[in-house]
Amino acid sequence: MTAAGTTPSPPATTGKGGRWIQKWDPEDETFWNETGEKVARRNLIFSVLSEHIGFSIWTLWSVMVLFMGPEYGLTPADKFFLVSMATLVGAVVRVPYTFAVAIFGGRNWTIVSAAMLLIPSIAAFIVMEPGTSYSTFLICAMLAGVGGGNFASSMTNINAFFPLRKKGWALGLNAGGGNIGVPVMQLVALAVIGASGGPRVLLGVYIPLIVIAAVLAALYMDNLATMKNDTGAAKDAVKEGHTWIMAFLYIGTFGSFIGYSFAFGLVLQTQFGRTPLQAAYVTFIGPLLGSLIRPVGGWLADRYGGAKITLWNYVAMAAATAVIIVASMQESLPLFTSAFIALFVLSGLGNGSTYKMIPGIFQNKALARGLTGEEAAAYGRRLSGASMGLIGAVGALGGLGINLAFRQSFLTVGTGTGAFVAFLAFYGVCFVVTWAVYLRRPAAGRTETTTTEAKPQLSYAEV
Known part of the structure; x- marks a missing residue:
């Protein structure tokens, strides 16, 4: 299969040894309707598949600790630290991964980044005992x-x-399809645990x-020659408030x-005494719903403005966290689980709306x-x-936090209540x-000058 027919002229193959589309202008409605949308959707599908498996491998150790x-x-603190290190590396590598697309091409880097997932998978297969x-x-x-x-x-x-x-x-569909790798990994683990299988079966x-x-x-994706490596863009993005x-x-x-995806099962085991199988029966639900609703958050942001959706989503996240604190103090597992799942859903909705804001903000700039x-x-x-790479990296560091x-809350008071109080305050900020x-x-x-300078800010309400 070639990319011929996806642009007004057949895409040229460069000396980089990949399949490259030389002309790409999605803002041109004629180009988009005739050829662009078909190519973009095809690349989206296979990008989602690779990202999906990447998320699964990134969250692998949130499942491994259940085994x-x-x-x-290992103590609960040891296990929380294990998953924290996976979160940390996943956040840090997002920065170079962002710029790798412009250096190597989207298709080429997807092949490389997917293949790299074999390293942690095979390593875990060897040592897990x-x-x-x-x-x-x-x-x-x-x-x-690296999956992150x-x-x-x-x-x-x-x-x-x-x-x-x-x-x-x-972007909501792409990210949601990737995020759903978390609950799928947990569902597969549930099946493995339920069948009395070990972690090597999962791997x-x-x-x-x-x-x-x-x-x-390699077979179905394309590189865009228009995405040239631009170190100036990286520097400008760093300087941009x-x-x-x-x-x-x-x-x-x-x-x-x-x-929460990394921690949910451990919290249920540590605070409520759930067995690995009992925890696995529940932990996938929140990440699954949070992943599925992410495109809805993007769609709502397209329609009503990402800033508005994000604002009220934080109100809802704070309310859900307050319910979790009450449930934690009362040791009510049903209320705790329900509110935690609701918090997952809201985080997924907010993921879609916040990421929609990014291109709109810079368009307005x-x-x-x-x-x-x-x-x-x-x-x-x-x-x-x-x-996006910088924003994604810092956002993922929130998972580490x-x-x-x-970990600190369980070491200090024996429950996760203290951590949730901190999260509630953060959502307020x-x-x-x-x-x-x-x-x-x-x-x-x-003054007129001040008003004129504020006009771009007014338009941000629609991003």
């Missing part, structure tokens, strides 16, 4: 972090394929799937999703600079693509930041 009974000699040292388990958990990087490269790649008016839906399922994902990416504001807000949504048409669109794509907070930066109207009576 690690007393014979492994009682008697293995804790440091060895720690190294294997850190290796699994697939999200950043995938989002950067798909961001370039779709027009601004479709980005909320496309035996995923190793061939990794190979299949890499092969399908909105990059760090959105990174902070993304800690509250995606940081919550991935942190372009308009404020006096740019129009394709020039404005190119500016927006350039900075939003560069910033959540797991370390749980996120609400204030969203309102103050993207929705607050300028006060009446300001």
Whole structure:
């Protein structure tokens, strides 16, 4: 299969040895309707598959710890630290993964990043048995972090394929399809535990799937020659205040999703005495619903504005967290589980709305600079693509913070209540930041100069 017919002229194959599309202008409606949408959707499908398996491998150790009974000699704090290290590496590698797309091409890097998932999978297959040292388990958990990087490269790649008016839906679907790798891994683990299988059986399922994902990416995906490596864009994104504001807000949504995904089963086991099988029966539900609703968050943001959806989503997340605190103090497992699952759903919704805000913010920055048409669109794509890796990396670090907070809370008071109080306060801060930066109207009576300068801020309410 070739990419011929996907652009007005057949795509050229460069000396980089891949399949490259030389012309790509998704904002041109004629081009998009005739050829662009078909190609973009095809790349989206196989990008989602690779990212999906990447998420599964990234969260592998949140499942592995359920298999690690007393014979492994690990305390709950040890297990929380294991999953924290996987979260940390997954966050850090998102930065280089973002820029790898522009260096190697989206298709080429998807092949490489998918194949790299074999390293942590095979390593875990070899060492997963009682008697293995804790440091060895720690190294294997850190290796699994490479799966977290697939999200950043995938989002950067798909961001370039779709027009601004479709980005909320496309990025939400891409990320949601990847996020769903978390509950799928947990469901497969449930089946393995239920059948009295060991962790090596679980890994035996995923190793061939990794190979299949890499092969399908090679056969059906494309590189965009228009995505040239632009170190200037990276520098501009670092200097841009909105990059760090959105990174902070993304800690509250995606940081919550991935942190809770790693910790949910351990919290149920440690605080409520659930067995591995009992915990596995429940832990997949929250990540599953949170993943499925992420495209809905993007769609709502497309329709009503990402800032508005994000603002009220933080109110709902704070309310759900307050219910969890009450349930934790009353030791009510049904209420605790229900509220925790609701918090997963809301974090997924917020994931979609916050990521939709990013391209819209930089598009508005372009308009404020006096740019129009394709020039404005190119500016927006350039900075939003560069910033996504940084935002995704910082957001994922929120997952590290959540797991370390749980670890400290259990060490200090024996429950997760203290951690949830901290999370409630953080969601309140996120609400204030969203309102103050993207929705607050300028006060009446300001000078004409001040009002003029505030106009770009007013438009952020629609991003």
